[in-house]
Amino acid sequence: MTTKHFWAAALVGCTLMAGCASQPDNELRLDGTINGHEGEWIHLAYTVRDTVQVTDSTRIADGAFRFSRPMEVPVAQATLYIGNPMDYRNVKYASLFIEPGEVSVAIDTADFMKPEVTGSAAQAENDSLNAVLAPLYARLQALRDSAAADASAGRKAELQGQQETWVDSLKAVQLAFVRSHPHSFVALSYLPFLMGDMTYDELKAVYDNMSPEVKQYGNVASVRDELAALERVQPGRPAPLFRVVSWKGDSIGIADLRGKYVLLDFWATWCVPCRKSFPHVKELYKKYHAKGLEVFCVADDDSKPDTWKEVIGKDGIQDFHHVLRGLKWDRSKGLDGMDHTNDISDLYAIHYLPTKYLIDREGNIVGKFDDEALDAKLKEIFGN
Structure with a gap:
């Protein structure tokens, strides 16, 4: 019997027993108010243990709505929405943490994404963190507005650097919260957005410190998947193998280059820093190819293969090996339409472009190298 069916059976059984309490302990009673959507349907959605999506719907009447249902988990990050979730132009979202008991939410249509929530301890915890983050977000937005209004290229670059500093500050506050709240479901909700900047040892330390209860819920599977991916690409480990069709139409895999040093370069045609790095990569190839260096490029351009092939010629990188990452995406299904089954980027825990591994x-x-460190490493391996 699934957890969902267990709770449903328990609820039915309760109504048949005179000694049972009027409300089960796992019952969510969410009462909401909203303006401007009279008679429309409002939907509640949340995820149970990574893969099971729970959805419920009710109609708005007299500016109010109610959801009353058993919850399969003690806390969930939920979404209230109106409209078609597959049409970003005609859908409105409000995010909140829900838990069994009496929860109230007030939504102002003019600011749909910022509901006022009471009765949820997890939401109160999240609100407290957001109060600390708010000034940082405000400063970051001010810098973005200034960059958009200033036409000077030099000034834009300066403001971009300042934005990156404030983004780092935001992430530092969030990560400090995650590390100091091992029993918090709210902390777990932030971790997937932070782990792309974390090393294997850093992420493992945070995950290992989390309470067993927290590890059962939310999007913890994504954290475990990231740990597994990072573990696969630790220095000294065998490089994850793959075999795909190259830009020339032949079958190629990383194992075909055994006996050579391979620079595995993850890039995209739309990534400006990626393409700016190619002249330097070509210099390295010219310098070390005869000594045993190959360049193998994995492009994040599955949706535009013709553009990908065009850029390979335009940037003069035909001497390198080229494949697509292997991400399939049915965009009509939104994020649910993504198929990562043959995704090379997932194999190598890629979160940023460009990313370069040396094999x-x-x-x-x-290891994984930026340009300066790569130069030093290749010089160490091959000599001048």
Whole structure:
């Protein structure tokens, strides 16, 4: 019997027993108010243990709505929405944390994404964190507005650098919260958005410190998947294998280059820093190819293969090996339409472009390198 069916059976059984309490302990009673959507349907959605999506719907009447249902988990990050979730132009979202008991939410249509929530301890915890983050977000937005209004290229670059500093500050506050709240479901909700900047050891330390209860719920599977991916690409580990069709139409895999050092470069045609790095990569290739260096490029351009092939010629990188990452996406289904089954980027825990790995002659990962560190490493391996 599934957890969902268990709770449903328990609720039915309760109504048949005179000694049962009037409301089960896992019952969510969410009462809401909203303006401007009289007679429309409002939907509640949340995820149970990563994969099971729970949805419920009710009609708005007299500016109010109610959801009363058993919850399969003690806390969930939920979404209230009106409209078609597959049409971003005609849908409105409000995010909140829900838990069993009496929860109230007030939604102002003019600011739909910022509901006022009472009765949820998790939401109160999240609100407290957001109060600390609000000044940082405000400063970041001010810098973005200034960059948009200033036509000077030099000034834009300066403001971009300042934005990156404030983004780092935001992430530092969030990460400090996650590390200091191992029993918090709210902390777990932030972790997937932070782990792309974390090393394997950093993420493992945070995950290992989380309470067993928290590890049962929410999007914890994404954290475990990230840990597994990061573990696969630790220095000294065998590079994850793949075999796909290259830009020339032949079958190629990373194992085909055994006996060579391989620079595995993850990029995209739309990534400006990626393409700016190619002249330097070409210099490295020219300098070390005869000594045993190959360049293998994985592009995030599955939806535009013709553009990908065009840019390979335009940027003069035909001497490199080229494949697409392997992400399939049925955009009509939104994020649910993504198929990562053959995604090379997932194999290598890629979150940013460009990302460069170096693989040794035996097919083991040497490490992940930026340009400066890569220069030093190749010089160490091949000499001047």
